[in-house]
Amino acid sequence: MEMKCELMKKVGVDIGSRYGNRFKAREFVHALAETMRNDVKKLIERASFITIMADGSTDRTVVEQETVKVRFVSKGCPAAVLADLVPLEYAHAEGVLAAIVKGLGRLGLQMDNLADFSKPGPTAVAANFDGAAVMMGNRTGVATRIRETMPAVIPFHCVAHNLELAVLDTVKHNPAIKSFEQIIKWLYTFYSKFNAKNRRDVKAIAAVLDTEFVHLPQIKDVGIFPLNI
Template identity: 35%
Template sequence: MGVRREWLVYNNSSAKTMTCNIFQRYSTNRSCSFVVGTSTMKLESVKDHEKSNAHINAARISTAAAGSIATTATVQALIAMTDPTATKMKNLFRNVHALAKRSRPLSDIVWMCQLDDQKGIQVGGSYRNPVEARVFLHYIAQMEREKIRDRLKAASHIGIMTDGSTDSSVKEEEMVYVRTCVAGTVETSFVGITAVEKADAENITTAIKGIMESVCCDWEDKVVAISTDGAAVMVGARSGVVSRLKEKTPYIIGVHCMAHRLELSFKDVIKSISLFQQVEELLSGLYTFYHVSPLNRANLVKSYKDLGMTPLMPTRFGGTRWLAHLSRAVDHFLRGYKAIVQHLDQLRSCDSGAMSVQQCKAKKFAQIAKDSGILQFCGFLCDLVSHLGSLSQSLQRSNITIAEAHSCLCSTQAVLMKYKTRYY
């Protein structure tokens, strides 16, 4: 009689593939053939996978999850702990959790424990290295993932938010968040992040499905909406990610992220205004002018002090949060206008001793900054972007509801209409 493998699942569909249900649920390698489905129907492949360390570890986690928590070896070991030992373990767990929460390298655990020693906090002499810190972090993540599973299980409907990013090793990563409402409490939870071989609709869809299946086996029956950016690969009518997810669940509502859409709308409207192009050139130039030159920066600070003003350096004009960066750049320019113009006038004078290139730049920036039309437009931008920035921050709140979003949008529209009809 052949060996019965409960974990091996045959997908009797057009693809005719095999998957490992244990590996799908507990493995972090979402690109493995036994996760996405293998069409190689060979006993050798099944045996090789069964003997692999990754499958063995996933099977152990599955066995531990299926058993009673009170009878597991980990819980029995914790019960047997003495109070001093338990205190040391709690402090170590807190240190590792703080490192992960603040995106610090695990190597910081060494000096954190040394600092605890100096403060008289008990952390013991063991587990004070990055390797053991990674083990602690694994169990912290496992507990957090269980909390997410319990919440998704209690929710009747869920919404998915997903976006792509590039990590420090220049690899494309797909991030997935889940939005739930349980007992009237709205909550947004980070579900997972996984690398994608290529940022196309097929690979992104596979990544989203893999992440969701690791925390909720019936997520496709509960999902009602998915929020993405406006890229064609995500919202394409024929083969976009949203369209692919609708093949099995046609009632899913695709939502273009409102905060992202607000930024794009403002860019499309403002880019054709010549005054804005001049303001962009001025603010970007001032940021570079003072950012790359310590001498210019020091002289600007001196100019602020001579006028009795608090120093405010020109900031970057663009960035990922474009409205916020624009608002801060315009605000710093207007509040530090006197000091900036005074320093530019001093720099472009013949007796300043500055290089001719610096004098030419200072002369150009001063001429643009003193233009009354530019100055008035900067004031208009400051008023306008402050309201749009507040709207953007409201839309980005993790617990905002549709009704609150609509209210914020309507109030901002009312303010903008007043600006439109105001006469100066």
């Protein structure tokens, strides 16, 4: 932050003397995040139905956390928004469900309201998780626990995870696909991690082909629809 502020001063931007440090930058980021979250809340309030999405992940300190998202329709287009990243106190179904409830609460979504069509706000109609037993188990999984309070919710296995499992099974039995995957992974590593010159080279190649180079994803990256505000 300090370096960027000094650079702005060099080009003649008057930023004053009170905000040129990382502590103020943190305040700005939190303020921007809260403003964006309020905008999303207003959109979700106008939605009729939502799908609850969640998946496990780890941060840089290898702390397990749950990524909680909400999917709905905004102005006729599907949208998926991040509700929160919630550290897990326990990795069992109850702990994951508690994290999901906490994440939904960040967007003003309460489980009681999501279960009742007559209450204000959207109604939960689906839950989208990976196929892990803790999420989709028939007896004590997260999806089963959600249906105990919201019987109308339809839980289903994430399409992207299903596709990934199918690809992994195919790779095991098809040497040509495995070789192709290894080549693509090598190209990704070469152009994304080695040095900036490699990235400049691929951008130059894209320009020759009249294509704008924006991002080089990994072979199994899955995108989501952007929010249409």
